[in-house]
Amino acid sequence: MSYSRTEIRVAAISAAVAAVMLAGATAQAEPKDSTLRGETPIDLKVGSAVWGQNQLLDFDPENPTEFQSILGEEFDSVTPENDMKWAEIHPEPDVYDFSGADAVVAFAKANGQEVRGHTLLWHSQNPDWVTEASDDWTCEEARDVLEDHISTVVSRYAGDIYEWDVANEIIQDTWDDGGVKLRTEANPFLKACSEDPVGLIGDAFRWAHEADPEAVLFLNDYNAEGVNEKTDAYYALAQELLADGVPLQGFGAQGHLSLMYGFDESMQANFERFADLGLQVAVTEADVRMPLGEDGNPTEEQIALQAERYDGMLQACLNVPACSSFTVWGFDDGHSWVPGVFDEGYATIMTEEYEKKPAYFALLDGLSDATPGRSPRTPPGLDK
Ligand code: XIL
Numbered sequence: 001m002s003y004s005r006t007e008i009r010v011a012a013i014s015a016a017v018a019a020v021m022l023a024g025a026t027a028q029a030e031p032k033d034s035t036l037r038g039e040t041p042i043d044l045k046v047g048s049a050v051w052g053q054n055q056l057l058d059f060d061p062e063n064p065t066e067f068q069s070i071l072g073e074e075f076d077s078v079t080p081e082n083d084m085k086w087a088e089i090h091p092e093p094d095v096y097d098f099s100g101a102d103a104v105v106a107f108a109k110a111n112g113q114e115v116r117g118h119t120l121l122w123h124s125q126n127p128d129w130v131t132e133a134s135d136d137w138t139c140e141e142a143r144d145v146l147e148d149h150i151s152t153v154v155s156r157y158a159g160d161i162y163e164w165d166v167a168n169e170i171i172q173d174t175w176d177d178g179g180v181k182l183r184t185e186a187n188p189f190l191k192a193c194s195e196d197p198v199g200l201i202g203d204a205f206r207w208a209h210e211a212d213p214e215a216v217l218f219l220n221d222y223n224a225e226g227v228n229e230k231t232d233a234y235y236a237l238a239q240e241l242l243a244d245g246v247p248l249q250g251f252g253a254q255g256h257l258s259l260m261y262g263f264d265e266s267m268q269a270n271f272e273r274f275a276d277l278g279l280q281v282a283v284t285e286a287d288v289r290m291p292l293g294e295d296g297n298p299t300e301e302q303i304a305l306q307a308e309r310y311d312g313m314l315q316a317c318l319n320v321p322a323c324s325s326f327t328v329w330g331f332d333d334g335h336s337w338v339p340g341v342f343d344e345g346y347a348t349i350m351t352e353e354y355e356k357k358p359a360y361f362a363l364l365d366g367l368s369d370a371t372p373g374r375s376p377r378t379p380p381g382l383d384k
Contacts, residue, residue, distance in 0.1 A: 036360075037076045039367040044317070045114055045162070046367065047077030047327035049285065053088065053100035055335070056107045070331065070354060072111035077162075079116040079284070079327055080104040081337070085125040090149055093129055098156065105160050116284070116327060117157065117164035119220065120150050121204050123187035124169070134188030142192035143200065147207050154211035163325060165220040165252060165284065166208050167201055171233050173223055180229045182237075198237070202246040209247040216324070218250035220284055225253045225313070226264025227273070238277055251279050255286035255313050256329065258344060259302055263309055267316035275322035283317050285329040286310065288359065289338045289347035298346045307358040310349065314366045 040046045050056060050071055059068055071078065082088050083100030090096055108115045134142065154164065170183050170190065178185070182201075184194040193200040205217050219238065224231050234251065241248045251274040257263070271281040288309045290302045298306070317323035330336045334352035339345045349360040 034364065034368075036074045036364055036367060039364055039371055040076060041318070041367070041371045043321070044323065044367075045077040045325040045327075046075055046363075047079055047114075047116060047325055048075045048331045049079045049081040049118075049327065049329045050104060050107075051081040051100070051335070052083045052103035052107070056103040057099070059103065059107050059110070061110045066354060067332070067335070068107070070350075072107070072113070074331065075113060077114045077116055077325055077327060078104055078108050079118050081118075081330065082125070084118055084153065085122070086130060086149070087125045087127045089153060091127050091129075093133075096152060101153075101157070105157060108160075114162040115157070115160055116325065117154070117161040117215065118284075119165040119168040120153065120208060121146065121166060121170065121187070121189060121201070122168040123183055123190075126188060130188055134192060137188070137192040139193040139195065139200070142189045143203065146189050146200070146204060150204060150207040151211050154208045154215070158212035159214060161212065161215050163216045163218055163250060163280075163282065164208055164212070166205050166217045168220045169222065170201065170219070171221060171230055171237070174229055180233050198240060198244075201237075202241055202244055205241070205246045205248050216249045216280055217247055218252045218280075218282065218284075219248065220252035220254060222254040222256050222285075224251075225255060225257075225270065225316075226266040227270045228264070228266075231270055235273060235277075238274065238279065242277060249280060250282060250324070252282045252284035254329075255283045257286075257288045257309050257313070258342070259288065259290035259305055259309070260344075263312050265312075267313065268319050271316055271320040271323060275320055280322050280324045281317070281320060282323060282325040282327070283313050284325070284327050286313055286327065287329045287336065287338060287347040289342055289344040291343065292345050296345070302346070303358055306346070307362040310359040311362040311366050314363055318366065318370045 036046045048071060055067060080101055083104055088100055105115055170187060172178060172181055172183050174180055182190055182197045184190045184197050189200060190197045208217055219234060238248060274281050288306045290298055292298055314326055317326045328349060330348050332350040332352060332354055333346060333348050336348050338347040349357055
């Protein structure tokens with residue numbers, strides 16, 4: 001009798017769940033020196049989001065907090081969860097506040113990590129001055145404000161950022177008013193330039209590229225994992241931008257999943273079609289949330305299914321050589337955005353007490369299977 005890779009993986013996940021259930025909080029199944037970053041193929045970065053303003057301002061390399069030690073040991077890459085968003089970094093028209101973003105970059109340097117920039121053009125978390133002024137903007141005015149912002153922020157971190165989410169969530173969903181189309185109502189910049197939104201998006205990439213020619217520039221969105229109407233629209237947009245000579249270089253699927261919905265098995269096929277356009281792809285914000293029982297705890301089945309979903313996203317990435325980074329949106333439930341926004345929880349790979357969940361071990365195993373010492377995706381002879 002033979003078993004497929006998936007069957008073996010699912011069996012391993014079930015065994016890990018059983019072990020965690022039996023052993024309780026104290027036991028660690030893996031030796032201490034086994035970490036996600038240690039097992040990651042040389043041509044892939046494994047990352048986590050972190051809120052610099054809240055978690056890293058007090059960073060002292062000689063005396064890190066437990067959270068900081070884990071972030072440094074487990075990950076190759078960090079994404080500022082909020083610190084580079086407009087409301088944080090550009091709170092007033094003539095005021096930039098780089099404190100949180102600087103803390104993320106300094107932490108990454110101290111730990112030999114890369115930084116994913118997030119984000120330059122988005123409809124959410126904009127400061128009041130943008131929201132208020134934008135009603136009266138001409139397209140020319142909106143362009144000037146956006147160009148100043150992109151040039152200032154991207155050039156400050158030029159050389160420190162390997163991938164930038166230039167444009168985030170710029171396409172609506174099927175369930176939004178108007179259906180799948182560019183977000184020309186909610187996004188203040190696209191709204192001001194609604195006569196030629198693609199021209200503005202293209203210029204946003206051009207301004208970012210001018211400020212940091214080394215950074216790989218991404219489109220990024222949720223509900224963008226599988227082949228669907230929204231990703232079809234992204235595919236068409238990417239083709240249009242590339243035909244215009246825009247320096248678009250990557251497509252990111254956020255990977256915010258919920259166990260309330262199924263897993264879209266077309267994720268790898270979706271990544272492959274963007275890779276065929278010559279783009280890099282990435283999983284940029286992975287988490288897997290779930291509705292919890294009255295006691296606030298997940299069931300054994302949910303814990304196992306969560307591990308499978310994380311693994312499903314990782315496999316889609318590992319199987320596509322153009323997939324350059326796999327980032328979780330926070331690594332522990334104590335710092336997850338999920339409970340504040342959804343009526344769900346348990347979304348990350350570690351508990352509030354930093355206990356590793358089966359989802360963590362699913363990622364660890366998936367990464368080490370892909371890397372027997374080094375990556376099969378990378379020419380032999382190169383060590384990480
Ligand atoms: C979230 C942060 O995690 C929260 O702390 C913040 O309050 C709201 O934004 N898609 C994105 C991320 O691109 O920037 C969002 O991050 C989550 C959804």
